[in-house]
Amino acid sequence: MTTTTTAGGGPVPPAPGGPALEMAAGGRRLLPAAGGRLAFWTCPAGAAGDPFARRAAPPGGPARWDLSAGWAAAVHPGDLERCRATHREAAAAGRPFELEYRLRLAGGGHGRVHDSALPCLAPDGTFAGYVGTCADVTGERREQDRRRLLVDVFTALDTGPSLGARLRLAGHVLVPEFAARCVIEPPAPARPLVVAGGDAGPDDAALTDAAVRRWLREAWTRRHTRVPAPPERGPGRIAVPLSADGRMLGTLRLERAADAPPYDAADHAFAEEAARRMAAHLDYARLLYAERAARARAEVAAGRTARMQRLAAALSSALTADQVAAVIARHARAAASSDARATVLEVAGAELRVMACTGPGHTGPDAAAVLPVARPYPAALAAMLDRPRPFWAGAPAGGSDACPACPPLPRPGVAALLTLGLAGETMAVLSLGLPPGRALSADERADLTAVADLGAQALGRARRFDAEQRVAGALQQNLLPEALPEVPGTAACARYRPAAGDRFGGDWYDLVPVDGDRVAVAVGDVSGHGIGATATMSRIRGALSAYLAEGHSPGRALALTSALTRALPPETIVTVCCALIDPAAGTLEYANAGHPPPLLRAADGAVTPLDAVLDTPLGVVPGAPCAAAGAAFPPGATLLLYTDGLVERRGEHLGTGLARLSAALGAAARPLEPLADALLAATAPGGADDVTLLLVRATAGPPAFASSFTCTAEALSALRGDLARWLAGAGAAPDDVHTAVLACGEAVANAAEHGYGFAPGPVEVEARLDGRTLRLRVADNGRWQVPRSPDGGRGLAVMRALMDAVDVAPTPAGTTVTLTWELSAPA
Numbered sequence: 005m006t007t008t009t010t011a012g013g014g015p016v017p018p019a020p021g022g023p024a025l026e027m028a029a030g031g032r033r034l035l036p037a038a039g040g041r042l043a044f045w046t047c048p049a050g051a052a053g054d055p056f057a058r059r060a061a062p063p064g065g066p067a068r069w070d071l072s073a074g075w076a077a078a079v080h081p082g083d084l085e086r087c088r089a090t091h092r093e094a095a096a097a098g099r100p101f102e103l104e105y106r107l108r109l110a111g112g113g114h115g116r117v118h119d120s121a122l123p124c125l126a127p128d129g130t131f132a133g134y135v136g137t138c139a140d141v142t143g144e145r146r147e148q149d150r151r152r153l154l155v156d157v158f159t160a161l162d163t164g165p166s167l168g169a170r171l172r173l174a175g176h177v178l179v180p181e182f183a184a185r186c187v188i189e190p191p192a193p194a195r196p197l198v199v200a201g202g203d204a205g206p207d208d209a210a211l212t213d214a215a216v217r218r219w220l221r222e223a224w225t226r227r228h229t230r231v232p233a234p235p236e237r238g239p240g241r242i243a244v245p246l247s248a249d250g251r252m253l254g255t256l257r258l259e260r261a262a263d264a265p266p267y268d269a270a271d272h273a274f275a276e277e278a279a280r281r282m283a284a285h286l287d288y289a290r291l292l293y294a295e296r297a298a299r300a301r302a303e304v305a306a307g308r309t310a311r312m313q314r315l316a317a318a319l320s321s322a323l324t325a326d327q328v329a330a331v332i333a334r335h336a337r338a339a340a341s342s343d344a345r346a347t348v349l350e351v352a353g354a355e356l357r358v359m360a361c362t363g364p365g366h367t368g369p370d371a372a373a374v375l376p377v378a379r380p381y382p383a384a385l386a387a388m389l390d391r392p393r394p395f396w397a398g399a400p401a402g403g404s405d406a407c408p409a410c411p412p413l414p415r416p417g418v419a420a421l422l423t424l425g426l427a428g429e430t431m432a433v434l435s436l437g438l439p440p441g442r443a444l445s446a447d448e449r450a451d452l453t454a455v456a457d458l459g460a461q462a463l464g465r466a467r468r469f470d471a472e473q474r475v476a477g478a479l480q481q482n483l484l485p486e487a488l489p490e491v492p493g494t495a496a497c498a499r500y501r502p503a504a505g506d507r508f509g510g511d512w513y514d515l516v517p518v519d520g521d522r523v524a525v526a527v528g529d530v531s532g533h534g535i536g537a538t539a540t541m542s543r544i545r546g547a548l549s550a551y552l553a554e555g556h557s558p559g560r561a562l563a564l565t566s567a568l569t570r571a572l573p574p575e576t577i578v579t580v581c582c583a584l585i586d587p588a589a590g591t592l593e594y595a596n597a598g599h600p601p602p603l604l605r606a607a608d609g610a611v612t613p614l615d616a617v618l619d620t621p622l623g624v625v626p627g628a629p630c631a632a633a634g635a636a637f638p639p640g641a642t643l644l645l646y647t648d649g650l651v652e653r654r655g656e657h658l659g660t661g662l663a664r665l666s667a668a669l670g671a672a673a674r675p676l677e678p679l680a681d682a683l684l685a686a687t688a689p690g691g692a693d694d695v696t697l698l699l700v701r702a703t704a705g706p707p708a709f710a711s712s713f714t715c716t717a718e719a720l721s722a723l724r725g726d727l728a729r730w731l732a733g734a735g736a737a738p739d740d741v742h743t744a745v746l747a748c749g750e751a752v753a754n755a756a757e758h759g760y761g762f763a764p765g766p767v768e769v770e771a772r773l774d775g776r777t778l779r780l781r782v783a784d785n786g787r788w789q790v791p792r793s794p795d796g797g798r799g800l801a802v803m804r805a806l807m808d809a810v811d812v813a814p815t816p817a818g819t820t821v822t823l824t825w826e827l828s829a830p831a
Contacts, residue, residue: 062107062117063140069115070108080106080114098123098131104141113265115142143270150274153182157278161285167216174282175200182274183258188246188282190219190254220290223253239266244279248287256282304447311339312454319462325350328466329359329432332424332459336434337363339451340420340444345437351430359432392430394456395421396449420444422456426464434459488515491523492708492772493587497676498698499684510537510578511647511696512545516553518584524552524561526582527645527698529599531575543568544578544622558582558595559632562622566597566630569623578622581645585637587702592637595630597622600648600662603669607640611670613662642676643700644669649693650683676701703774711769715756715784723769724749734773740827744771744778747806751782751821754799759786759819773827780823787816 062069071078079087083105094101100122106114121136156177164170175186179200186200240262246254256279260267267275315335322328329348337346345363349356387395424432434456438444444452488496498513510530518524526548530541547568551561562580569578581602583594594602594614598621601613616633637643644665651661668686669679676699683697709730713719724745731741748769755767770781804810809824 062138066110068110068140070110078108080108082106094121094134095131101134109265111265112263115140116145117141147270149181150270153177154274154278154281158281158285161282167286167289170285171216171282172200178258178278182271183242184261184264185257185259187257188254189257190223216289217293220253220286220293223251240264242267242272242275244275246279246283246286248283248290253283253286253290308447308451308454311335311451312458315455315458319458322462323466323469325463325466325469326359328459328462330362332434332455332463333360333362335459336436336452336455339455340436340438340448341442343439343442347435347437348424349433349435351432363437392423392425394423394453396444420449420452422452424456424460424463426460431460431463431467489517489523491515491517491587492521493703493774494523494585494700495676495703495774496523496525496698496700497680499680499696501684501695510541511649511694512541513645513696513698514545514549515698515700516549518553518555521586521588523585523587523700524549524558524582525585525643525645525698525700526552526580527599527647527696528578528580529647529696531577540572540576540578544580548580548582552582552584557632558584558593559630562595562597562619562630563627566622566625567627570626572623576623579648580622583643583645585643585700585702587637590636590638590702591634592643593632593634595619595632597630598624600646600651602646603644603666604635604637605642605644605669607638607673609670609673611666613666637702639702641702642669642679644683644697645700646697647693647695649695650697652693703777709769709771713767714764715752715760715767716764719767720749720752720756723752727769727771730771731778736778737828740778743806744780744825747803747823747825748780748782750799750802750806751780751823754803754821755782755784755786755819757799759784761786776827776829778823778825778827780825781820782823783818783820785818787818 066072069078076084087103087105090101090103101119102121103119104116105119107117109115118139118141119136120139121134124132124135126132157174160173160177161170164173171188175188178186240260242256242258244256244258245252246256256275258267258275315331318331318335319328322331329350333346333348337344340346343364345361347361348359350359420434420436422434423430424434434452436452488498496515498515500511500513511528512530513527514525516524516526526545528541528544528548530537530544544565548561548565551564552558556564561582565580569576572578577598579597579599581594581596581599583592583602585592594617596602596615596618598619601615601618604612604614606612612635614633614635617631619628619630646665651665652658653661664686665683668683671682674682680697680699684695709727711723711726713723727748728741728745731744732738736744748771752767752769756762756765759765765784765786768781768783772779800810800812803821803823807823807825809822811822811824813820813822
């Protein structure tokens with residue numbers, strides 16, 4: 005019988021079947037014992053029954069393995085049935101097998117062994133059993149497990165939604181496979197941040213992001229943790245410092261159960277590597293927290309910068325003091341909270357004026373409310389008016405009810421009062437009321453201070469603008485004509501409206517009689533607003549009107565006026581359009597220096613732009629000649645001259661505005677005054693530029709009728725015939741001719757009776773047609789006398805019955821009777 009010696013020193017029991025089987029088993033099929041492997045064999049009976057029967061101890065012998073109760077008893081209960089099933093299946097098929105399972109160690113716990121076996125044949129070729137080796141692979145498997153655990157720990161540190169959750173996951177990776185208890189704790193005595201295993205579960209209260217950030221920040225800034233402590237080692241516990249860049253961030257503590265095998269050198273190396281990876285992750289998290297905190301601070305600073313930029317932009321677009329105050333109140337409320345109430349109070353001598361107020365509970369009067377200082381104010385506001393300085397209330401009674409125009413806030417809370425002043429002068433006060441329990445942070449106070457500082461500068465500028473606009477408005481109103489002169493054959497009306505915010509600019513209009521029977525009209529625009537534009541406008545308007553009054557043609561008048569623009573600033577632009585109208589001839593001549601084209605509306609409603617000529621604005625080429633063009637201007641035609649504010653709108657093509665104006669002008673025939681109002685309402689609903697328009701309508705038909713004579717019966721008869729022929733030539737209906745002649749005769753008879761007592765005396769009669777309106781004037785040089793006959797005195801009643809209007813104006817120098825009547829429309 006040949007025996008094979010095991011690596012553990014014991015002989016292998018003899019194989020059944022004699023030397024033949026031993027020879028077969030000792031050849032290529034018998035795995036030799038080497039490298040810590042145990043050679044063994046089994047028989048068919050053992051394969052079918054107990055596969056561990058007649059087995060010797062694995063490498064290490066009884067000192068390492070607990071085989072006192074046999075192999076089957078030493079196999080881990082969770083692996084025993086799998087081992088038996090593998091042996092049965094391999095014996096039934098006669099094939100090799102490999103098997104790894106856990107085997108009880110002598111010191112407690114389980115190690116791992118690996119069986120590898122080949123089938124053994126008898127000389128007759130029948131299956132006789134297995135011959136194989138058994139290897140102790142405990143160390144290899146533990147090393148593989150440690151590497152896997154390291155990967156799982158690293159994966160856990162990258163998986164959780166927060167750092168606390170990731171640390172908790174890493175702790176549960178180590179427990180229970182590597183340790184029965186895992187603790188990660190800060191360097192100083194404190195509550196553990198992660199506890200896994202043992203009787204305690206995860207300490208969620210200590211794993212919040214805020215707690216972890218505070219832990220890392222404090223651990224990094226503590227000087228005494230600069231040098232990490234060395235690891236602590238023991239059979240069943242390990243304590244490894246978590247250090248990064250020479251600073252101790254905390255400690256990783258691992259403990260095994262009492263019945264578990266002690267930690268060996270490889271376990272300690274594993275724990276140190278796990279601690280190193282955790283520390284690197286914690287340091288990365290610390291850097292990430294620091295980066296996020298820096299980014300948050302940068303975002304806060306950028307947000308504040310953006311808010312200040314929006315405030316500056318809003319203040320720059322606000323022109324008047326009230327507009328600036330509204331911007332200040334709105335941004336002050338936004339800087340604090342949506343539930344704040346912000347009020348801006350203007351300090352004006354012995355009065356306070358509420359310029360703007362916004363916020364919940366604001367039910368006070370409009371911004372125009374004026375409040376006398378004699379009214380009792382909250383102590384904080386009264387103190388600020390007495391000695392201007394910033395005030396940050398610290399108690400509910402500190403003065404949050406600082407809006408005198410509003411009812412008191414219920415249970416007023418903390419407030420802020422800041423002065424809006426320049427050069428030591430308090431222009432206004434910014435008051436901020438807050439609800440109870442609401443305090444202002446340092447950032448909010450800084451924002452409110454910035455709002456007050458920027459607002460004070462804008463408010464000073466706006467007050468100067470308001471004063472300038474008041475002067476410019478008064479100047480412009482005095483420079484524009486109070487009333488347009490009446491010129492025979494024409495009717496005219498004009499409109500001027502300042503820009504939004506009552507900003508007066510350089511628009512103007514003028515109507516100048518020329519040679520008694522012609523009329524010159526002009527509309528111009530000087531760029532800009534304020535006193536400068538108004539002053540320039542007055543110079544250009546005066547010069548152009550003088551040249552037109554002297555009888556110069558429109559083109560020549562513009563050229564002469566252009567020569568005066570040499571002294572203007574180069575950025576000043578002056579555009580003008582003027583026209584010379586001859587009502588008797590029914591024509592007009594116009595010239596245009598860079599101005600929107602005038603519009604001509606015919607009596608039938610057709611609108612034509614007069615754009616045959618267009619020269620550069622005045623002063624571009626000083627003294628350069630301007631071209632002129634002519635157009636028919638028959639009775640009933642209407643000429644519209646205007647400035648660009650009537651047609652320009654932001655973001656809209658100029659042609660669209662011109663088309664809109666043309667449609668409004670040609671929509672319906674109406675008197676000039678209502679037409680002017682309709683054009684303003686339809687085409688210029690309030691914009692950034694001032695608006696001027698001038699309407700002129702041709703009303704002249706035939707030349708005016710005039711007759712002077714000595715009042716006699718023969719002269720009155722001749723007058724009636726001349727007046728009848730003039731009316732008929734003007735197209736009046738026969739009934740209208742009869743009525744007008746009758747009324748005029750009554751007026752002349754009235755002059756003979758009451759002016760001269762039927763004695764001969766001079767009488768003047770004038771008649772004029774303005775469109776279909778007839779105006780008759782009868783004047784004498786006598787003194788009014790009471791009728792001598794009781795049958796007299798009915799002439800005035802007859803005239804009033806016949807005419808639309810009768811006006812009698814007696815004076816010491818004579819009496820003038822004016823009759824007005826609207827002729828019937830031609831058939």
